[in-house]
Amino acid sequence: MLRRHHDMGGLEAGPVDPFGPGAEHDYAPWEKKVDAILRLVSDKKRQIMTVDELRRGIEELGPGVYDELSYYERWIASVTNNLIEKGVIDIDELGRRMTAITEAWPAGGVTEAEPKVVPETDGQGA
Amino acid sequence: MAEDHTHDHPHDHSQFQPDLEDKPLTHYQAMTEAVGELLIEKGVISGDELRAMLELIDAKSPAAGAKMVARAWVDSAFKARMMDDVLAAAEELGIDAGGIPILAVENTPEVHNVIVCTLCSCYPRQLIGLPPDWYKARSYRSRTVCEPRKVLAEFGTVIPDDVEVRVHDSTADLRYMVIPQRPAGSEGLDEAALADLVTRDCMIGVTLAKAVG
Numbered sequence: 001m002l003r004r005h006h007d008m009g010g011l012e013a014g015p016v017d018p019f020g021p022g023a024e025h026d027y028a029p030w031e032k033k034v035d036a037i038l039r040l041v042s043d044k045k046r047q048i049m050t051v052d053e054l055r056r057g058i059e060e061l062g063p064g065v066y067d068e069l070s071y072y073e074r075w076i077a078s079v080t081n082n083l084i085e086k087g088v089i090d091i092d093e094l095g096r097r098m099t100a101i102t103e104a105w106p107a108g109g110v111t112e113a114e115p116k117v118v119p120e121t122d123g124q125g126a
Numbered sequence: 127m128a129e130d131h132t133h134d135h136p137h138d139h140s141q142f143q144p145d146l147e148d149k150p151l152t153h154y155q156a157m158t159e160a161v162g163e164l165l166i167e168k169g170v171i172s173g174d175e176l177r178a179m180l181e182l183i184d185a186k187s188p189a190a191g192a193k194m195v196a197r198a199w200v201d202s203a204f205k206a207r208m209m210d211d212v213l214a215a216a217e218e219l220g221i222d223a224g225g226i227p228i229l230a231v232e233n234t235p236e237v238h239n240v241i242v243c244t245l246c247s248c249y250p251r252q253l254i255g256l257p258p259d260w261y262k263a264r265s266y267r268s269r270t271v272c273e274p275r276k277v278l279a280e281f282g283t284v285i286p287d288d289v290e291v292r293v294h295d296s297t298a299d300l301r302y303m304v305i306p307q308r309p310a311g312s313e314g315l316d317e318a319a320l321a322d323l324v325t326r327d328c329m330i331g332v333t334l335a336k337a338v339g
Contacts, residue, residue, distance in 0.1 A: 006245055006246065007244070007245060008244060008264060008267050008268045009242075009244025009245070009267065009268065009271045009272075009295065010244075010268065010271050010272045011268040011269075012268065012269075013264050013265040013267075013268035013269050014264075014265050015265060015280055016260055016263070016265045016266045016269070016277055016280045016281070017260070017265075017280065018258075018260050018280060018281050018332070022259060022263075023258065023259055023260045023263075024258045024259050024260065025259060027256060030155045030158045030159070032180055032183050032184070033158050033159075033162055033176070033180065034158050035183055035256075036176055036179035036180045036183060037158070037161060037162055037165065037171070037176070039179055039183075040165075040171045040175055040176065040179055041165070041170070041171070046170065046171075048170070051298055052298060055245075055246055055298065058246070069154070070154075071247070071259070071262050072154075072158075073152075073154040076154050076157050076158045076161065077154065077157075079161065080157055080161055083161065083165075088165075088168070088170060089161065089164050089165070089168070093164065094157070094160055094161070094164065097160035097163060097164060098153075098156040098157055098159075098160045101151070101156050101159050101160055101163075102151050102156045105150070105151040105156075106148070107148050107149055107150045107151070108150050108151070109150050109151035109152070109153075109155075109156055110150050110151070110152055110153060
């Protein structure tokens, strides 16, 4: 059976280790902000994107990126890609803003010049 | 807009928390801040709405679910209504359970329930807050549906062989919460004390409610 990467129910995997490192963390402010942004752009007032579109965007990250990114990194990648697709924000203005924010950050950043959103080979189409 | 972003927009990037400013900003953190700023500047969302939503997210905790479970333990009519419609039962207690249906599944001496979301991370967050990382991790998502007793044992929860284990795979359109069994010796406790026995993990079904005393 062909299954997509996110569809992992029933597959073999390691122990859960609920008391080990990485089992829990207090969500960082930026992670909560991702959550808040998604909830606002998907609320009744705005209806810019749906939770299903969030998931579609996450699932289209592809196996490599999906496993490489943390949970809320996947979310903001999908939210951002959806907002670009829908013309709400522009990829160039996003890139400029990310650069400006990173340059203003006291400890600098690890951002790249171009926003890394969903890879083009995986990110197109529904 | 923002052709030349020179930081003349009305907020001050110099006001960083001292424990955060020492760390380099990651790519996706910068993306989050940029998207938030652009949405506000374009009038898609307001700063007040963003702040209010962040406060709402922080306000959600397992306390809401625990209150419902404690009421269900002392009031069988309420429990019946909760089994029928969690959102309406929550409203009775002044709890906003959101708009996505939640199904309550009750643990009994014969049946133990546990919830998972194999596809992503669906979770009754309105009633028990944001999910722990292990709930969203590959190991829990993959294995809970095929070897639940083994997974539960990793939480220190050993379900006797004569008790049936039911696994509920959540979706974007239907979430679950577990009503744990009321602990032995809790007969004399009031609702607030009962609610203290109800943990997040027992409402996921990976543990039992706390023992009395």
